[in-house]
Amino acid sequence: MSNRRTRRFGLSIVLPILIACAGAIGLAADLITSVSNGANIADHDRTREVAQSAIASSVEQLANTIADNANWDDAALNLYAKDIDQAFAASAWGGPSETGVNYDVVIAVDGNGQVLTAYHAGKSFSPDVELYFKGGLKGLIARLPSDALEFKTAASVLATAEGPAIVAAGNLVPTTTGLVPADTPGRYLVFAKFLTPEFIAEIGQTFVIEDFHTEPSAARAFFTVTDIFGNPVMHLAWTDRRPGDLSNRAISPKAWSIILYLIVVMLAIAWLCYHEVRQVEERQTQSHYQATHDGLSGLPNRMRLMQYLEETSSDTKRGDGGLTITFVDLDGFKSVNDTYGHETGDRLIAAVSAGFAALAGPAALLARLGGDEFAVVHRGSRAAEDARALAQRIIQFLAEPFNLDGRAISVGASIGIADCPAEAIEVCEILRRADVAMYQAKLAGHGGAAVYSPEMDGNHLGRRALAADLKADLAAGRLRLAYQPIVDAKSHRACAVEALIRWDRAGHGPVRPDLVVTVAEQFGLIDELGTFVLATACRAARQWPEIRLAVNISPAQFRNPAFVATVASVLQETGFTARRLELEVTETHLIDQPQRVRQSMDRIRALGVSIALDDFGSGHSSVANLRQFQFDRLKVDRSLVAGITADLGGQTLLQATILLANSFDLRVTAEGVETEEQAILLNLAGCDLLQGYYFSQAIDAAAAHALFATAPETAAA
Ligand code: C2E
Ligand code: CA
Numbered sequence: 001m002s003n004r005r006t007r008r009f010g011l012s013i014v015l016p017i018l019i020a021c022a023g024a025i026g027l028a029a030d031l032i033t034s035v036s037n038g039a040n041i042a043d044h045d046r047t048r049e050v051a052q053s054a055i056a057s058s059v060e061q062l063a064n065t066i067a068d069n070a071n072w073d074d075a076a077l078n079l080y081a082k083d084i085d086q087a088f089a090a091s092a093w094g095g096p097s098e099t100g101v102n103y104d105v106v107i108a109v110d111g112n113g114q115v116l117t118a119y120h121a122g123k124s125f126s127p128d129v130e131l132y133f134k135g136g137l138k139g140l141i142a143r144l145p146s147d148a149l150e151f152k153t154a155a156s157v158l159a160t161a162e163g164p165a166i167v168a169a170g171n172l173v174p175t176t177t178g179l180v181p182a183d184t185p186g187r188y189l190v191f192a193k194f195l196t197p198e199f200i201a202e203i204g205q206t207f208v209i210e211d212f213h214t215e216p217s218a219a220r221a222f223f224t225v226t227d228i229f230g231n232p233v234m235h236l237a238w239t240d241r242r243p244g245d246l247s248n249r250a251i252s253p254k255a256w257s258i259i260l261y262l263i264v265v266m267l268a269i270a271w272l273c274y275h276e277v278r279q280v281e282e283r284q285t286q287s288h289y290q291a292t293h294d295g296l297s298g299l300p301n302r303m304r305l306m307q308y309l310e311e312t313s314s315d316t317k318r319g320d321g322g323l324t325i326t327f328v329d330l331d332g333f334k335s336v337n338d339t340y341g342h343e344t345g346d347r348l349i350a351a352v353s354a355g356f357a358a359l360a361g362p363a364a365l366l367a368r369l370g371g372d373e374f375a376v377v378h379r380g381s382r383a384a385e386d387a388r389a390l391a392q393r394i395i396q397f398l399a400e401p402f403n404l405d406g407r408a409i410s411v412g413a414s415i416g417i418a419d420c421p422a423e424a425i426e427v428c429e430i431l432r433r434a435d436v437a438m439y440q441a442k443l444a445g446h447g448g449a450a451v452y453s454p455e456m457d458g459n460h461l462g463r464r465a466l467a468a469d470l471k472a473d474l475a476a477g478r479l480r481l482a483y484q485p486i487v488d489a490k491s492h493r494a495c496a497v498e499a500l501i502r503w504d505r506a507g508h509g510p511v512r513p514d515l516v517v518t519v520a521e522q523f524g525l526i527d528e529l530g531t532f533v534l535a536t537a538c539r540a541a542r543q544w545p546e547i548r549l550a551v552n553i554s555p556a557q558f559r560n561p562a563f564v565a566t567v568a569s570v571l572q573e574t575g576f577t578a579r580r581l582e583l584e585v586t587e588t589h590l591i592d593q594p595q596r597v598r599q600s601m602d603r604i605r606a607l608g609v610s611i612a613l614d615d616f617g618s619g620h621s622s623v624a625n626l627r628q629f630q631f632d633r634l635k636v637d638r639s640l641v642a643g644i645t646a647d648l649g650g651q652t653l654l655q656a657t658i659l660l661a662n663s664f665d666l667r668v669t670a671e672g673v674e675t676e677e678q679a680i681l682l683n684l685a686g687c688d689l690l691q692g693y694y695f696s697q698a699i700d701a702a703a704a705h706a707l708f709a710t711a712p713e714t715a716a717a
């Protein structure tokens with residue numbers, strides 16, 4: 001996931017930079033070429049202007065030459081004379097035409113185009129001017145005055161029979177007025193200078209136009225020279241200097257090195273960005289991992305589980321197969337923590353997590369939800385079977401104690417399994433069902449698994465509500481104690497009472513005491529409840545000096561290492577004599593932590609408090625326990641007592657039990673005595689104390705007070 005994202009991020013930074021680099025290169029190349037092209041074009045345009053004005057200035061130059069020759073007294077005298085002096089013409093114009101410096105051809109004509117005199121390269125000739133100038137001369141002369149009064153010139157490039165030429169004409173006007181009569185029809189002097197390749201080249205040299213030449217093809221020419229009528233006469237071209245190419249060559253290496261430098265800088269920036277993004281991403285991935293995993297076990301946590309379920313439950317909705325969730329809640333973990341400390345508790349969790357991970361395999365998602373709670377999600381068509389098989393493997397796995405620091409530590413597990421049915425259900429509902437099933441497993445006894453069924457809901461919801469009410473009433477002090485008198489087997493005098501919890505739940509009536517205790521154990525209220533019972537009973541019984549007090553202690557209380565301290569502080573606070581107090585414990589689960597229990601028992605007995613084993617003979621009893629733990633008294637279970645009057649076997653069993661107790665140096669109380677016969681038999685069998693409806697039911701505190709505080713000598717019944 002991370003790699004894909006890195007690539008995406010990389011692309012989103014590196015790609016634009018690469019594109020920018022390519023763009024920069026393109027732009028720079030374009031800029032350089034357009035700058036040099038611009039320079040080339042500008043130079044070409046300027047050269048064309050120069051060439052055009054070069055031609056124009058040659059035309060003007062010839063016009064000036066005409067002005068010098070036509071606006072001249074000698075020329076006028078001669079050319080307006082009846083007989084033209086050819087010798088003058090030859091020396092004035094024929095000679096110079098030979099050199100071709102200013103003009104190649106000179107022709108003098110009258111207003112009708114009749115040639116008066118004509119020279120071509122120093123030689124006299126007689127052209128038909130109409131043909132010779134291809135009709136162009138007429139146009140020039142038309143621009144001049146038709147008399148000899150006012151002087152004017154006209155010049156243009158014209159096509160001639162001998163190729164393109166600059167042609168200039170001027171009307172012959174003497175500078176001295178009156179030399180020619182005013183009404184004399186005008187005569188004209190015409191010069192032509194051929195635009196030969198040599199002359200064009202000469203112009204090129206003068207005006208610094210390289211390789212200035214005529215170009216036969218109009219397409220290849222740079223400009224076309226037209227005559228006065230606008231007809232094309234000749235095409236000109238030259239070799240462009242292309243100064244842009246020069247500057248291009250000069251600039252390019254520098255420009256490219258700058259671009260290269262920029263590209264390197266940009267790539268460096270890109271790399272830095274990419275690097276930074278990767279680092280940020282790594283940190284994100286890391287913090288995401290931390291947010292979705294449990295630090296202690298390294299397993300996914302509740303958040304990850306929820307994410308996973310959100311993802312997979314929608315897959316299930318799409319019909320990708322089943323989904324089963326398994327809740328595992330360790331039994332007895334709290335006491336490991338309390339007994340051996342959090343460090344050992346943490347190590348146990350780590351060991352359990354590793355074991356669970358190995359059992360669950362890679363296909364299932366195993367999460368630690370916190371404390372001693374785990375969840376496993378199985379997917380696919382075999383999810384339901386896999387989950388059940390895993391539950392069995394977990395139970396087997398936990399049957400063996402863990403070895404931590406040389407200590408053998410046992411924990412159990414209550415497992416709840418909920419299958420997600422084909423029709424979609426919400427994630428929180430699946431979790432709730434697994435939770436309900438897990439509580440059911442806990443109720444059924446430690447170390448078991450239960451699969452959710454809808455009937456569990458009522459049960460569970462009922463229990464939650466019950467627990468909530470119990471908590472509230474406990475805090476408000478609304479629970480009461482009843483006291484059942486215990487009598488001496490011989491005298492039948494009350495010598496002790498057993499404190500029994502009574503809870504009248506508002507709106508529901510009395511709740512069975514064993515249910516109150518179970519719910520308190522399940523919902524973490526047992527310590528509070530136990531302390532309440534002990535303190536209340538001690539406070540009451542303090543005023544009954546002749547009476548001993550028996551208080552029931554739940555195994556959950558007993559496993560709490562703080563229990564001994566609680567007992568001691570209650571004794572101190574209430575001022576009750578320790579010697580008059582007896583704690584009743586059932587043996588269930590005492591064996592969970594025999595060492596720990598033994599230690600607690602020793603310390604309780606050191607306070608002066610005695611301990612009785614309750615409900616002996618109810619089915620779970622084991623003689624081994626009698627040997628392992630030092631009890632002061634045995635309470636024979638009601639079922640055993642009921643048996644003695646039914647048949648002889650019952651009597652034998654009771655007899656054997658009492659003998660056994662005596663052999664362990666234990667006194668015996670019989671409970672559930674309902675008849676006189678039972679009372680007699682039990683006394684004969686060796687029980688020293690009797691308890692049961694035959695003598696008295698449990699009575700409330702006020703009644704007990706009336707009995708024991710005012711008349712301590714009074715025997716019950
Ligand atoms: P248990 O410790 O065996 O207490 C004796 C139970 O037997 C009491 O029931 C008592 O009312 C009943 N009983 C006494 N004499 C007779 C008789 O002649 N016939 C019959 N059928 N029953 C008789 P209760 O008060 O309902 O208590 C039930 C159980 O609840 C107790 O059994 C005890 O395990 C638990 N419990 C009651 N109070 C507390 C308490 O404060 N703390 C703890 N941890 N457990 C308690
Ligand atoms: Ca009891």
Ligand code: CA
Binds near residue numbers: 637
């Ligand atoms: Ca009992």
